Every structure is written in structure tokens, then in C-alpha cells.
Amino acid sequence: MDLVFKALADPSRRELLDRLHARNGQTLNELCEQMEMSRQAVTKHLALLEAANLVATQKEGREKHHFLNPVPINDIAERWIGKYERGRLKALSNLKKQLEREEP
């Protein structure tokens, strides 16, 4: 999960993910066209995103297509948001128990 947070910490990498969200399956060339940075920089950012499993790639002939992989983001939601949700539900259920224990 460290890799995912590190990958998401950079605005250029978040922009690459947004571009893939808008249009999935783009090639390096297509992604470079819209980014104001060198091809090497885009390649490096994509490698970090792929290492964090946020981007999945598939080769089709000589072309490599990039896909946004939302599975690790869902893991974060389950790990953090889900956990906090459970805490709140437990607090409510404790409150209910307390209140119902009171004799009228």
C-alpha cells in the first residue's frame, strides 16, 4: 500500500490516471501528446504507476496499451473508509445498548 500512496502523491501521476479514466487503453504516444513533459518523464511516471499496480498494460503487436486499474484504490477504500465506517456503527450500537439498559 506504500507504493500506491507514493504513486498517488504526485500531481503528474494523478493527471495520467485522470487521462486514463477519461479514455482507457491509451498508448505512450497518446499519453505524451497531452502532457507537458518529456517522453522520458512520462515513461518514468507510468513505470511507477505500474509498479503500484494502478496501471495495467497490455501489448498488442508493437503497441503497449495502458489501463487504469482501480483494484488498489478499492483496497484503500476497504482498508480505510470501510474501517472507519465500522467504528461508527460500533459506536452507535454501543450507544443503543447503553440507552436500552436504562430502566424506564
Place this chain on the structure above:
Amino acid sequence: MSSQYVYVTYIRTTPQKLWDALTTPEFQKQYWFNMPQESEWKVGASWKMLFEDGRVADAGEVLEIDPPRRLVLKWRNEFRPELKAEGYSRCVYDLEQDGDIMRLTVTHSIDKDGAKFIEAVSGGWPRILSSLKTLLEGGAPLPRTHPGPAK
């Protein structure tokens, strides 16, 4: 042109356990919104995914099967007319072993640009795969925070 999504997840498990999780109804129900799948799991066999009440949600056919490495399904939605009208999609499961970790890649595609069906399943897959990972690694699936596909 076509619509395609690729999902990758890494799961600490064995090839056989992952394969069984993908092809055994009792296992499927635990991580897939309580929906079992019915098939004889051989090439040409019909394939169905059922709602809890037994109605058919999705249906198709086994196109390729190579346990415990690869499974390809022909897959069509059967309960939403606008999705059914888009015809059959293709769902490929690739299982690769990397030490004590399995890399599971799901590629879901259809020969249609901007397909609503692919949009519709794209919200479900990350939850299903996260739940599968949690189940295989810890023995218990994720709490059910999602109502499943809109009926």
C-alpha cells in the same frame, strides 16, 4: 474499435486455490454479491450467473479453459434490455504464479465503442477482486457494503 477494461490483483495464494475460488459456486457466492455461477466448466459448455433468487443475471459459454491458468468466457447481461442488446462480451481470466503470490488479470471487453455493459461491470470488478483477495488471504470475505448489480 472496442471497449475494454483490465484489472490486476496480486493474491497470496496457490494456483489451485485461486482456480477453485473462480470456478466453485459455494466459493463464488462469498465474494460475488452472493451470486453463484453454473457451468460444467469445459469448452462449449453453457455458463450462467444467478441472482440469489435463482433468476439468470448473466449468461454465455466457456470459450477456453486451461486449469489453473486461463479461463475465457462469452458473457452477456440477461436482465437489463439495454445491456443485453449490446450482445456478447469476452471475459478473460489469466492466472500467473510469482513465488507465493498469484497475479490475476481480468480483461473484460466487447466489440463496441463506449459500451454501457463495460461501464456497468467496471464498478463491480474492483470490489469483487478485492473481496476475493481478502477471502483467499484471510479466510473471510469483505463485509457486504455494496448492493450488487442493480436489478
